[in-house]
Amino acid sequence: MPIVTIDDRQVEVDAGTNLIEAALGVGVQIPHYCYHPRLTVVGQCRMCLVKVEGMPKLQAGCSTQVVKDGMVVRTDTPDVKEAQRAMMEFLLVNHPLDCPICDQAGECALQDYSFKHGMATSRARFEDKRVYSGRERIPLGPSVVLNMNRCIQCTRCVRFTAEVAGTGELGFLQRGARAEIGTFPGRELDNDLSTCVVDICPVGALTSTRFRFAERVWNLDKKPSLCTGCDNGCNVTLEHRRGDIKRYKPRYNPDVNDYWMCDYGRSTFERYAELPRMLVPRQIKEGQRVPVSWDEAVDSFHHRLRGRTEGATMFLGSGFLTTEEAYLLAKIADHLGTPHRAVWVGESKPFHIPNTHGGITARDAAPNRRGAELAGMAPREGGLDAARLLANGAGDAGVLVVADSDFGPGAHDPETVARLRRARVLVVLGWADTPLAQAADLTLPVATHAEKEGTFVNGQQRLQRFRRAFPSTGEALPLVEVLATVLKKLDPSWQPATAGEVFDHMAASVPAFHGLTWKHVPPTGVPMPEARAAVVG
């Protein structure tokens, strides 16, 4: 592997590595707009010009490769700095002074490079700035709005729709100073990955319809998390302001979603604000659904589980359960000796996220059916599966525990609610106050996935761990905590109380998870050792 010297520091790289990537190896960030590791190199923006010893003109770092030993590069010479200044000046001759109203402010490459490499004054006349009449706020489709005046013609978006999404809705139109990006007249930018162009646009030319004017980015707390829209398990950055989620952005994971995520996934956090939250435990007393304390609620739950009423005890979960929650539910079910435990999951649209190993395609409309079933929430011999449970099984249930008040449309559908209500005792744990929750004898409010930690196993049998982004609301608690408390009442020898402790206990006892430890789940996840359980994988 050849060694290149950049600013007097040496680094060894794969042959064919371009200078922008190579420089990262010595902690040098060569400024650039048009280059993106997943798009063809075009060398257009000219921001990445650097000095390569032996070449008279400055070279574009993105299109210059290290192929053999001996290359010497400088990113800090007066010529390089002058070129950077000149490129910044050129871009700002026509770029509008929109920062005060532009979404991109605070995460804008033009701002950042202007500050670092540009000028403090302008030599061009403000009134000479180019204007694309009528193209200042054009919806390109349902998800993306274009302000063509802000565009710096880097063509990342055009290359993205051609090469990554494969849909080709965007073209580079006209020529020269009038060049613009756009669709064929009357057609829209509308594919599963449309909003990714907003992520990769270095400036505020492309903005997200969903996020437009929603929040200043410096007010956002940014936490790594996972999308729960389907079983692809895309890594996201969850961006919130005091517990109010404003945006999901894809988080780089080369083994799952690469740099991308789908438009639908970006919308999934909105549900947390759209549906009413359950804030306190409630119990039906004398026909009224009244708030009770957690102690009373847990006691009541325990009592109903213990109480040998007629009929079986059944556990219905959803694909939104974390692996640890599912394991605890299964352990409770085991302790009670019931075979009836199942996970209901809807079918997802086949959202396909390209990555460097052929991409991933969604099947389930929830993140963790696999993890839940591997952890024990698949029916045992003689147990009802989710479909039968939902159809008519509840009628035979002495106690039906539904661990997800929003497991799917059924939670909102009067018929399904009525069918589940046929259980003698209905206990619902969840975060949303759905019609199903309102029909329950006992409801226990729990945290959303943003408010807890846990693991999911995605459609490619990859286990990924996610962390809590912010504390939960009202008196809602993480479901793991609630279940651990209940399990301890049933089985005083039970110790594990946190998600981590539960995971390690599970890894020791469930063969599918052997060899894994909570602490050592890598940031980009880990393939499941051997997913051979009797589940549809």
Added chain:
Amino acid sequence: MATTSPIKIGVVGEAVLLRNVGKPEALTVDGYRQRGGYKALEKALAMDPAAITETVKASGLRGRGGAGFPTGMKWSFVPKDPGKQKYLVVNADESEPGTFKDRVLMEHDPHQLIEGSAMCCRAVGASVCYIYIRGEYVEAGDILERAIADAYAKGVLGKDVLGSGFQLDMVVHRGAGAYICGEETGLLESLEGKRGQPRVKPPFPAVVGAFGMPTVINNVETLCCVPHILERGPEWFKAIGTDERNTGPKLYAVSGHVEKPGTYEVPIGITFHELLDLCGGVWKGRALKAFIPGGASAPVLLEKDRHIKLDFDTLAKAGTMLGSAAVMVMDETASMLQVAKRSAKFFNHESCGQCTPCREGTNWLEVLLTHASHGEATVQEVDLVPIVAKQIGGNSLCALGDAAAMGVGPILEKFRDEIVAEMKEAAARGPVHGPAAHGVAGRPTLPVLHGV
């Protein structure tokens, strides 16, 4: 059917490249043969292909499209890999302002081009030749197509060229109006059916060219020299011209303020003074103010430079270039401000828009010079023009940025005081508002209140 263009040529010594101008019989294979044509091709087909390249190398032939790259060396960059598809693309895009010599060659002597192209294909192993001709040259394209059809009919093209077993297909591919398609990689992109946006180099076309395959791109005039080099020998070619790096007969396209604009065939390295004489001198008895030796991309020269030799190296040493040998002459009444502005407008219009310095810089140049032309720029803005030009040059993705810088900047540098004076006169006549007073953006500019 011959061209309808008026014949405006001149020759010093023997007419080699222009020998068939005004001889419509040369438009057919038979007629061309009768006038001595296709002998060189026969000779080349009997040679080892590598020897053809060596012969061209030995002649010192340099590209006549603008870059002046040694032709033989370019051919030798094509990999010898016999299994690989290779192409010759003839650059007949001729769009450098002031240039029309290729048009004359194609209109009057299409077979000379076909013959030279076939010899190049034989040398490098190309089996397909695309003649990329600018879309505006409708008549020249038609003449070429008829000549090619005749060549196929007479076995000069097709499966078995002149019975040699060599296979060659040739087709005319018409452009659609873009100067940037004269840039070799812009041309390749356009040939491939895309926007004519130049590519990053390396890789170079000789290795990765048309459709990813090794490709030679040569100018029309360059290829027209090849039959003569093979037939009469490289020494003959080398003996004409200035020295062994500036060889052969050269076509100069002279235009502007001269009595007899036209295409002149003379040994390369003629002085401008001698060439001007051939053209009947500056028109209307006026005095010479300035001349541009090599198309709009070449830095302007002054009256005092009139004895300069118009070859590659002499002009390069003088800080300008031979380029396409399009010599534009300006008399004492010419407004250098208008010339600069019109050139800036040209480069702005033709910029493909990919790269920041050219897209934004050429626009800014036109805007600044338009303000100046309307008498409402500051002197600082006039002085900004060569500074902006220098910011474009050397930083752009392709040579158009450099061309804009070289075509515009030196005019301002050499005629600064005259331009400032002209601007003040325009200001005195009253600044112009309304549609004429804007740059590309299309919005009227406010008058500049601080004084000129």
Added chain:
Amino acid sequence: MPAAARVKLDELRKLYPTERALLLPALHLAQKHWGGWLPEEAILAVAAELGLPPAEVYGVVTFYDLYHEKPVGRHRIRVCTNVPCMLRGSAELMTALGEALGVEENEVTPDDRCSYTHFECLGACEQAPMMMVDDTYHGDLDAEKVKAIVAGLE
């Protein structure tokens, strides 16, 4: 795409390794068929014929000066105003055309007969000032000659 154009394209297919390479020839053929310009339906027809995304074809159409997105006159006039022609009086030609046709540059005369525009160097500087009318070059012009040529256009 009209049948005649398809026949021509089929011949060309033998000489090019990709469908995309036929785009410029296809657009020239389409433009001729659609009265000298390329309405949306023409662009879509070409895109469909070659299997290319419409946005890409649209990007190509709008890049080049000889493809017209708006209607043009039956006769298209292009006046070179670049430096050599400018030096020999191209401004006069533009004025003469405005007077003879009664429209501004890039407008079409009410009877759809003519439209004119200034253009970049057409490679006929030895005949400056000059203009291109449809596919033909006319050089060594002045205002009178321009008006005579225009008068003869139907």
